[in-house]
């Protein structure tokens with residue numbers, strides 16, 4: 001099998017040929033990878049901003065593939081099933097968070113492509129309990145971004161609550177999916193890109209944004225909620241300033257540059273500032289049922305598996321429209 005391997009942070013991934021495929025444990029399945037999305041979180045891992053990866057590591061947590069072997073205790077999946085593997089790879093099912101329906105916050109969670117080897121490979125293993133069936137309407141490449149960009153975007157949108165005017169700060173993989181869901185729900189979308197990114201603004205308008213501009217601009221109307229997908233802490237006070245009384249600002253990324261200090265009056269009047277962490281399996285089930293109804297269409301740019309470094313570089317430079325996807 002082939003895998004793209006991270007030996008240490010801030011190094012390029014290395015293509016490794018392995019004689020032996022990974023062996024599935026009792027509740028695990030061996031999956032032939034057909035597509036794996038490249039998420040901004042992968043960049044945070046490779047760049048050393050997330051500091052506790054297993055090493056060496058095979059990144060990648062937006063995996064679409066086919067089950068080719070199953071451990072002895074596997075009950076839900078069988079050989080030939082097409083599955084998606086998301087970021088949440090395992091939880092203990094026993095901590096206070098798990099037993100209160102918040103397994104996304106599990107004290108002992110393991111994450112695909114971070115503390116478990118992921119999908120930048122042609123074979124991978126995953127715990128069957130954390131895999132999702134992929135809606136048949138989607139091709140493998142199209143489906144890959146649903147597994148993190150889609151899920152996290154959906155959870156962020158949900159946590160923003162009932163909001164008519166929703167700001168999207170950063171219009172990449174997650175926003176381009178969440179915007180379609182928002183529009184489907186009758187919400188109005190205001191898209192903020194890097195200043196001067198006319199192509200990104202045009203892309204946002206093509207997905208139904210009623211306004212698109214630079215993140216240094218004020219929207220033409222106050223926002224009822226704002227979702228921050230760009231990992232830029234300075235956008236927090238900007239988003240609060242653009243939001244109405246009682247509005248929510250939801251930070252959807254796993255890592256962000258420091259939030260600068262800001263006057264309390266930006267938070268005053270019951271504005272809510274919160275983050276979104278990970279996903280629950282319930283989020284995944286809900287979103288996978290909703291996506292084909294919208295229907296969510298994903299915009300993707302494919303790269304061969306061996307060009308994972310190039311895909312990460314393109315994402316780092318903001319040069320990917322929609323989502324980058326690796327194809328073995």
Ligand SMILES: [Zn+2]
Nearest residue numbers: 092095098106
């Ligand atoms: Zn737990």
Ligand SMILES: [Zn+2]
Nearest residue numbers: 039041148149
């Ligand atoms: Zn992700």
